[in-house]
Amino acid sequence: MSIGLLDSTSLALLAGVGAVLVIATLIAWLLGRRIGPTGVIINLKQRIAAWWLMAGLIGAVLAVGETATVLLFLLISLLALREFVTISPTRRGDHKVLVWMVFIIPAVHYWFVWEHWYGMFSVFIPVYAFLFLPARNALAGQTDGFLQRTATIQWALMVSVYAISYAPALLQLPVAMEFGREAAEGSPPGAGGAAGAQLLLFLLLVVQGSDVLQYIWGKTIGRHPIAPRVSPNKTWEGFIGGVLSATALGAALWWITPFTPLQAAALALVSCVMGFAGGLVMSAIKRDRGIKDFGSLISGHGGIMDRLDSLAFAAPVFFHLVRFFFS
Amino acid sequence: MRLTQLARRGLARTISAAAGARVVDQASALPQLEQAIFYANHSSHLDFLTIWAALPEHLQQRVRPIAAKDYWGSGLRRSVAERIFNAYLVERHGSSAARTRGSDAGVSPKGQITGMTQVLDAGDSLIIFPEGTRGDGETIAEFHSGLYRLACHNRQIPVIPVALANLGRILPKGEIVPVPHLSTVVFAPAMHVGAEEDKDSFLTRAREQLISMLAQQDQQQGEQ
Numbered sequence: 001m002s003i004g005l006l007d008s009t010s011l012a013l014l015a016g017v018g019a020v021l022v023i024a025t026l027i028a029w030l031l032g033r034r035i036g037p038t039g040v041i042i043n044l045k046q047r048i049a050a051w052w053l054m055a056g057l058i059g060a061v062l063a064v065g066e067t068a069t070v071l072l073f074l075l076i077s078l079l080a081l082r083e084f085v086t087i088s089p090t091r092r093g094d095h096k097v098l099v100w101m102v103f104i105i106p107a108v109h110y111w112f113v114w115e116h117w118y119g120m121f122s123v124f125i126p127v128y129a130f131l132f133l134p135a136r137n138a139l140a141g142q143t144d145g146f147l148q149r150t151a152t153i154q155w156a157l158m159v160s161v162y163a164i165s166y167a168p169a170l171l172q173l174p175v176a177m178e179f180g181r182e183a184a185e186g187s188p189p190g191a192g193g194a195a196g197a198q199l200l201l202f203l204l205l206v207v208q209g210s211d212v213l214q215y216i217w218g219k220t221i222g223r224h225p226i227a228p229r230v231s232p233n234k235t236w237e238g239f240i241g242g243v244l245s246a247t248a249l250g251a252a253l254w255w256i257t258p259f260t261p262l263q264a265a266a267l268a269l270v271s272c273v274m275g276f277a278g279g280l281v282m283s284a285i286k287r288d289r290g291i292k293d294f295g296s297l298i299s300g301h302g303g304i305m306d307r308l309d310s311l312a313f314a315a316p317v318f319f320h321l322v323r324f325f326f327s
Numbered sequence: 328m329r330l331t332q333l334a335r336r337g338l339a340r341t342i343s344a345a346a347g348a349r350v351v352d353q354a355s356a357l358p359q360l361e362q363a364i365f366y367a368n369h370s371s372h373l374d375f376l377t378i379w380a381a382l383p384e385h386l387q388q389r390v391r392p393i394a395a396k397d398y399w400g401s402g403l404r405r406s407v408a409e410r411i412f413n414a415y416l417v418e419r420h421g422s423s424a425a426r427t428r429g430s431d432a433g434v435s436p437k438g439q440i441t442g443m444t445q446v447l448d449a450g451d452s453l454i455i456f457p458e459g460t461r462g463d464g465e466t467i468a469e470f471h472s473g474l475y476r477l478a479c480h481n482r483q484i485p486v487i488p489v490a491l492a493n494l495g496r497i498l499p500k501g502e503i504v505p506v507p508h509l510s511t512v513v514f515a516p517a518m519h520v521g522a523e524e525d526k527d528s529f530l531t532r533a534r535e536q537l538i539s540m541l542a543q544q545d546q547q548q549g550e551q
Contacts, residue, residue, distance in 0.1 A: 080460075082347060084506040085496075092463065092499045098506040295509055296349065
């Protein structure tokens with residue numbers, strides 16, 4: 001049986017995710033009955049409800065196809081960009097550049113991703129956008145803090161659009177892995193098939209699982225903070241326990257990937273470490289701007305960027321490692 | 328009638344989502360409120376739309392935003408402002424039309440205040456921007472006296488300060504295309520004109536209330 005990009009393997013995996021969420025929902029419900037509606041319990045329930053929604057959304061777009069998945073990630077990028085721009089110290093003189101950054105560049109970039117034009121989507125933002133935007137901003141004539149404003153705008157695009165778009169770009173990787181890189185260039189959307197969806201699910205499960213596991217390890221045995229001035233909640237115990245258990249999770253998921261268990265473990269390890277780095281960097285940005293969360297769109301989690309900070313750092317590296325070693 | 332109500336709620340939701348608006352009702356007084364004079368800082372054409380959209384339904388049905396005739400007073404904008412948002416259009420002090428008629432810039436024509444007091448007498452609420460014109464979104468200009476006169480007209484009607492954060496960044500003065508940001512709308516507890524209070528001290532108090540709300544907004548974000 002298969003629906004859209006989901007074959008029976010992926011459907012079984014999603015059923016497994018559903019089972020885990022059912023157990024989590026039951027545990028939260030039992031805890032809530034025993035302890036009562038304290039802040040922690042309410043937050044836990046909100047988080048689990050949000051996980052249902054996020055897992056459901058990913059499953060739904062993969063069932064529809066690659067175009068729907070790319071559109072979902074474009075929307076996610078735009079919402080992330082809105083959060084990022086809100087906390088950025090931009091000035092009124094930046095407005096015209098921000099219009100380009102929000103309305104034109106993400107759409108064009110995701111168009112290249114959708115077209116499977118690797119040669120273009122891998123350089124469009126770092127080359128064309130990064131050189132064009134400062135030039136446009138210089139024309140606007142406001143020079144106060146120019147370097148800082150330019151860097152802010154580029155970083156917003158880098159994280160919210162470029163990095164996150166590597167997640168839906170995974171859908172096209174199997175074409176390069178199977179038929180070579182030249183055949184992959186410009187192949188039709190959906191050409192990656194079920195194997196592409198499995199790569200994406202693998203990365204999402206490992207990275208998001210790593211976040212949850214680091215949180216659990218940190219809450220239970222965490223003592224020694226890694227960078228107390230950036231984020232007091234990130235501890236060595238949480239980091240090591242979370243990354244190792246998520247690496248084990250990745251190895252255990254080797255059957256949905258084209259990798260051997262050892263390769264799956266290595267890729268999972270790198271992705272988890274990158275994910276941790278993403279969380280740390282975003283915490284530093286939030287600390288710098290004096291905020292706790294990027295927004296409040298996902299109840300219990302904060303904003304889009306609070307949930308996807310780890311994915312933004314893991315996805316590009318995962319994509320390029322797989323493309324380099326397996327195609 | 329039901330359909331227009333539904334359409335209005337839908338429109339309000341859409342505006343709030345587009346402005347990424349988070350609404351904070353400090354005194355939790357809005358649900359019980361029947362009539363009020365809402366005043367806010369002004370940095371964007373989106374300001375009155377966002378306050379309108381943030382209001383609970385019973386207030387939204389009977390609120391009249393004060394909007395400038397020189398911007399909202401003609402063509403499509405006029406029908407949008409008047410038919411959908413029930414705006415009350417006024418001649419702005421210092422607008423070109425007012426200047427050519429020789430009235431002193433900065434002095435509010437008496438007739439307009441009378442018109443607004445009639446709105447209050449009819450039982451409707453008002454949304455007013457006492458700065459008179461859109462600012463740069465960072466500082467708040469001195470208030471015109473209209474707010475004081477409206478507050479004195481019927482001292483029973485609460486005056487509610489509304490702090491708008493970030494709307495000026497979505498659509499700054501002089502720009503046409505809005506850039507999405509997350510914004511915040513804070514409704515503060517009601518104020519009234521004191522029995523002995525004169526114009527200047529009330530206007531200063533009202534203005535400082537907004538300034539401190541906006542400063543607090545910046546700070547609270549950090550502690551959330």
